[in-house]
Amino acid sequence: MWWRDAVIYQVYIRSFADGNGDGLGDLTGLRNRLAHIADLGVDAIWINPWYPSPMADGGYDVSDYRDVDPRFGTLDDAEKLIAEAHARGLRVLLDIVPNHTSSEHPWFVEALAGGVMRDRYLFRGGRGDEPPNDWQSVFGGPAWTRVPDGQWYLHLFDPSQPDLNWDHPEVRAYFVDTLRFWFDRGVDGFRIDVAHSLIKQAGLPDLGTARPDPHPHWDRDEVHEVYREWRRVADAYDPPRIFVAEAWVDEPERLSRYLRPDELHTAFNFNYLTAPWRAPDLRRTIVRTLAEHLAVGAAPTWVLSNHDVARHLSRYARADQSGPTRQLTDLLDRPADLALGARRVRAALLLTLSLPGGVYLYQGEELGLPEVEDLPEDALRDPTWRRSGFTDRGRDGCRVPLPWSGDAPPFGFGPGPDTWLPQPASWASLTAAAQTGDPASMLEFYREALRTRRALPALRTAPFRFRDEFGPDVVAFERGPGFLSVVNLSAAPVPLPPRATVCLASAELIGDRLPPDAAAWVTR
Ligand code: TEU
Numbered sequence: 084m085w086w087r088d089a090v091i092y093q094v095y096i097r098s099f100a101d102g103n104g105d106g107l108g109d110l111t112g113l114r115n116r117l118a119h120i121a122d123l124g125v126d127a128i129w130i131n132p133w134y135p136s137p138m139a140d141g142g143y144d145v146s147d148y149r150d151v152d153p154r155f156g157t158l159d160d161a162e163k164l165i166a167e168a169h170a171r172g173l174r175v176l177l178d179i180v181p182n183h184t185s186s187e188h189p190w191f192v193e194a195l196a197g198g199v200m201r202d203r204y205l206f207r208g209g210r211g212d213e214p215p216n217d218w219q220s221v222f223g224g225p226a227w228t229r230v231p232d233g234q235w236y237l238h239l240f241d242p243s244q245p246d247l248n249w250d251h252p253e254v255r256a257y258f259v260d261t262l263r264f265w266f267d268r269g270v271d272g273f274r275i276d277v278a279h280s281l282i283k284q285a286g287l288p289d290l291g292t293a294r295p296d297p298h299p300h301w302d303r304d305e306v307h308e309v310y311r312e313w314r315r316v317a318d319a320y321d322p323p324r325i326f327v328a329e330a331w332v333d334e335p336e337r338l339s340r341y342l343r344p345d346e347l348h349t350a351f352n353f354n355y356l357t358a359p360w361r362a363p364d365l366r367r368t369i370v371r372t373l374a375e376h377l378a379v380g381a382a383p384t385w386v387l388s389n390h391d392v393a394r395h396l397s398r399y400a401r402a403d404q405s406g407p408t409r410q411l412t413d414l415l416d417r418p419a420d421l422a423l424g425a426r427r428v429r430a431a432l433l434l435t436l437s438l439p440g441g442v443y444l445y446q447g448e449e450l451g452l453p454e455v456e457d458l459p460e461d462a463l464r465d466p467t468w469r470r471s472g473f474t475d476r477g478r479d480g481c482r483v484p485l486p487w488s489g490d491a492p493p494f495g496f497g498p499g500p501d502t503w504l505p506q507p508a509s510w511a512s513l514t515a516a517a518q519t520g521d522p523a524s525m526l527e528f529y530r531e532a533l534r535t536r537r538a539l540p541a542l543r544t545a546p547f548r549f550r551d552e553f554g555p556d557v558v559a560f561e562r563g564p565g566f567l568s569v570v571n572l573s574a575a576p577v578p579l580p581p582r583a584t585v586c587l588a589s590a591e592l593i594g595d596r597l598p599p600d601a602a603a604w605v606t607r
Pocket residue numbers: 140143144180221240276277329331390391392408409
């Protein structure tokens with residue numbers, strides 16, 4: 084049950100480290116830098132898709148689920164990576180993409196020619212010259228594309244990502260076999276991409292204008308049958324393999340249905356990620372999360388950044404709120420604001436690591452990386468940029484290749500001169516090398532916080548209880564009688580309990596008071 088309180092580090096492989104000099108991260112780069120992750124003190128890594136792919140959506144357009152894209156390496160490299168990670172005590176989760184394939188997957192290539200392969204996707208006739216229904220793509224525009232013989236196929240994302248028909252037995256069998264393929268190679272589990280999709284309502288009815296309930300293509304009850312079958316597959320392994328759902332389901336009660344004992348092990352807690360940096364909002368999110376997870380006996384998780392949202396340092400840098408999760412509207416370049424964001428990132432880390440359950444970290448947050456808000460337009464690669472008619476700059480700003488060392492780009496990213504997205508020159512002070520050994524750095528703070536969490540068994544096992552005596556703008560709770568976590572989101576310093584031993588603080592205390600936008604772990 085290691086996953087119930089694990090800290091899992093997300094490796095966005097395109098941007099982690101480049102081994103061969105082509106400017107794109109790869110498996111050799113990841114293997115070379117595995118020590119960075121192990122030294123951080125996490126339990127596992129989750130790696131974004133590394134499968135063969137035309138890369139129309141950064142690898143979420145898979146053309147072969149049982150191999151490695153040559154730009155990332157080979158199957159042999161993958162097996163070496165898994166063995167080396169295990170030798171360092173790191174478990175390895177991969178990313179499975181069951182809602183859609185790439186349009187270059189052999190099934191879809193055959194389906195385009197007509198015939199029975201079309202049954203594995205969702206092909207329909209249109210309404211005159213109009214698509215079969217009013218569904219919209221997440222990336223903008225209609226969710227349907229017409230093929231030369233006049234039929235249309237469904238794609239909830241890019242046209243290069245046709246949705247599969249999950250009523251087809253061959254589709255179900257293919258994914259079960261794919262799970263086994265990777266489990267047999269030592270993979271410890273999977274993150275399930277858009278886990279709340281897959282099943283579409285029979286007849287594919289229009290959405291209409293109102294918010295339909297139940298929704299015709301999100302969070303359908305029938306999807307749970309799929310995960311019950313997957314759970315049986317994972318449980319047949321020794322040790323059992325695990326799943327984490329990527330499900331953007333707002334209602335905690337609906338989300339916890341994915342976490343029943345015979346379904347998935349964990350799910351990303353996006354309510355926590357989208358909560359503004361305000362005590363009442365955070366407290367409400369924590370209460371709801373704990374209640375709904377407890378109801379099904381599941382372990383909660385906590386996450387603040389990933390490859391789809393603006394980095395939380397830049398969201399929190401907006402003085403009064405967390406900012407939109409994907410695209411930050413007002414360009415921010417004032418160093419004072421970034422310093423506020425960094426201060427809140429440190430406080431948020433202590434909050435997150437002291438809550439009961441598991442934690443997901445996104446590569447680069449331990450370096451204090453901000454969102455890159457001013458990427459030149461001709462550098463943008465995310466399909467949302469084009470699909471939105473060039474209004475939505477998309478998700479590239481959180482995907483910029485990591486700075487490892489040196490004074491100028493490519494900051495040790497790889498042996499070549501380039502990186503697939505340009506790095507800001509200002510990142511010289513944020514490289515892993517520049518921060519290592521500097522006790523004031525974000526990186527050393529992450530290392531120390533993770534080390535301290537490991538040394539305090541109460542953070543894994545002790546009961547959680549809110550403490551209200553610090554006032555409405557402070558989030559404070561205990562984990563058993565011996566541990567107190569205090570996060571000050573007010574504008575004034577807050578006194579810590581008398582005779583308290585502060586074992587870790589995110590900022591310097593003012594006497595025995597905790598300053599604004601700071602957190603402390605207190606032991607007795
Ligand atoms: O994301 C699913 C998803 O719904 C996101 O597009 C999300 O709504 C958006 O990014 C929030 O701003 C997953 C992957 O994480 C994403 O990278 C893929 O593009 C998408 O699936 C399609 O596979």
